Amino acid sequence: MTDVDDGVVPLGPIDLRQVLVEIDEEVARRRASGALPPGLEQELDATFARFAPAATVGGDAASVLAAAERSAFVDVDVPTASTLPGGPVLKKALRKGMAWYLRYLAQQTSAFNAAAVRALRSIDDRVAALEQTSPAASPHLRDALEALEPASSADDLVSVALVACRGATGRVLVADAGDGAEVRALSGAGLDAYGLDPRRTAANRALADGLDVRVGEAATHLAGVAPAVLGGVVLRGVVDRLPVAGALALAEAAARALAPGSALVVRSTSPTAWARRLDPVAADLSPGRPLSPETWVHALGGLGLTVEGVHDGPPAEELRDIAEELPGAGAVNANNALLRRALFGPVSYTVVARRTA
């Protein structure tokens, strides 16, 4: 880098990396101050999505089918406007002269397109009917699973995430952010945190509180994130309700999105607590169930991440301690603790893994 020669501005070497760090800090400051309405970026995405092809913006099947239906008819009446003198007349003559031939072909193509779209529509209807009868779509199961999610004030998760993400320069994603407790805590610590939650009510509540929490599934979001840009990822809730393959695919997508040196924090309900607390019918019909911490350690190591530790969450409360002042309370409570550990274990656990440079 050289100095400018006009002498107006004194120049020294400019450290562009430092400039980028300062820009990141400015962004975090602006987000925290509410200068950018938390919903604005979502609004921009949604507005563009209205005009883009459904598939480009991750549209649902119904939107894609509607787009296919709109495109099924082949129009042979081509526009005849032209900026060249005589162009419109020539084009109209060509259109008229070729119409008998093109219409013959276009009618067959349009008929095929219409039949193909009708077949797709029929398949879509049948899939929708199947989904209605699927256990995974049962409102009863969804309610039961939602009730299992860690409490919003999961202090132990917040403290683990804060340590794991300390000094992160990129944005930190919290999946299944709920009411935004973790996002708030991470932002309060100076990190540029944002959240996702598939439950519109929860996400909107967080948004109303001035937090950058948007409606969405972590897997869909991470698929669109550039590699190696995030300063941290916290997966909570979502890993309890996905099938094994989905949970591992989500971890892989998160690992890909992490910048070197950044942490992936996986918060899971413990399998024993999950089975014990869930309605038996919901548990049996659930599409997925939490994994053991050993499985996460194995899986994250397989993704090339360095596992730094497994942190137990709060203990189960099935055996309550007796009041300290009662006679023999010390011995009884100590035995309670042993029984809790042997029979129930902690309600949840958190695995921290880091992407090495």
Added chain:
Amino acid sequence: MRAVHQFLPDLSPGDAVSGHTLAIQVELRAMGLESEVYSHTTHPSLAERARPYQRYRGSADGDVRLLYHLAIGSVVADFLLERPEGLLVDYHNLTPGAFFADWDPPVVYGQSWGREQLRALAARTELGLADSGFNRSELVEAGYRRTTVVPILFDPSLFEREVDESALGRLVSAKAAGGADWLFVGRVVPNKAQHDVVKAFAAYRRVFDPQARLHLVGGTSVPSYAEALGRFVDALGLTGAVELAGAVPPGVLAAQYRAADVFVCLSDHEGFCLPLLEAMHHEVPIVALGATAVTETLGHGGVALDRKDPLTVAAAVDRVIGDERLRAGLVAAGRDRLADLSLERSRAALRAAIASLEAA
């Protein structure tokens, strides 16, 4: 070697590959070689500069090479595959079809056809030329044995010959109302992601500068994307603040650069990105997404971001515009980078490449 004739699918004004082809022709002739341009389609304004490729009659004396410019699938490549003369391929990159799949499916075919031809030409090609190291790596991947980098022959003096004073006056008078002028130059196509520039611009107006203006210059080859972009701008209520200028004559382009405060490039895929050099030449500081060949072409001549969420881009632009020392430093670094990619150096790289054929 007696002659190097060039072939390309289309010769049109304002197109980087076309300009590069004509500049190479000048250079080859200056080296004392015969050189003609053959194309499949030619814009009427350049009819005198090129001949239909079917009229090429060939030479059997082994002293002639054919240089093909590859950026999309074309019947011209199939024609050259059947020719006995020695082949050179100048690879300008093929944009992955996925960018077009939902906007303009036929383009996907053109791109995948081009990739097949890139591989098919490898075995027949004596030397593969690439605009950038990024493109060169794709040549190697496609099986090209000998490759070299010859950057686009960019002649900045062309901008000095004509500036549309009327356009410049209009842009300068708009500045009087206050607000910064953002500029991006490039075809309006999905991989150049003009919609992301609009998103960042909307955030910038909301947070930093409500008077700012955005100028998007460039024609389109994907009308559905251009139409969506226009409707997006309207829906955001930015119609008066965003100018969709379309393709403009060189004089108007020069005026746009002269009036710009910042050049913002958020392309997801570029094989070289010539407008970055144009911005450097006009001393317009650059904020860009550091993706594909952009990082290489930019060098230290701009702020290369690793993500393009609207607030990050907006904050970067605000920093570049508001920090006089940074702005001046970027302009100076841009001059250095421009010197690295100067016409003289690129000509020398071309001469060396041609000379290596003689030596081989």
